[in-house]
Amino acid sequence: MIVTDYFTEFDFLEKNSSEWKDTNKIFSEAVKNGDNDTQFKCVLRICYGIVKQKLLKSKVVFSDQEAYELALDATMVIIERYRRRGAPDKLTSYCYLPVIGVLYDRKKIFADKINYWTDEDFNKYYNETEEIIYEEEFEK
16 A cells, blocks of 8 residues: 655645745746736745744644644635735735734634533533533532
């Protein structure tokens, strides 16, 4: 059985990719030429790098797939934003705050925690009618 890496088709995401080394320049040329595919790849590459950098600094255990999904969320925000406002001069600076927003979005963090709740966790805080009950009531 041959196991392939999920990111083999995404060579532009590799940190040391010589073809994509000057992403800001590639992005500027893509904007001039109206090349939406290359613009998307440039934004995703920058976002992916920032996401991995932030997650590594925070010492959070994560997979490349999770980092990719977070970067993709930020990429969608950024592309929608610059379509309305115009292309940025420096892509890295333009991507930084939306990536931080995606990483530390309280609603998303809460939703992720809910997905990992077990039935026992759920029953600890809710009764059968899904009304919130307090721990003190539950301990009686």
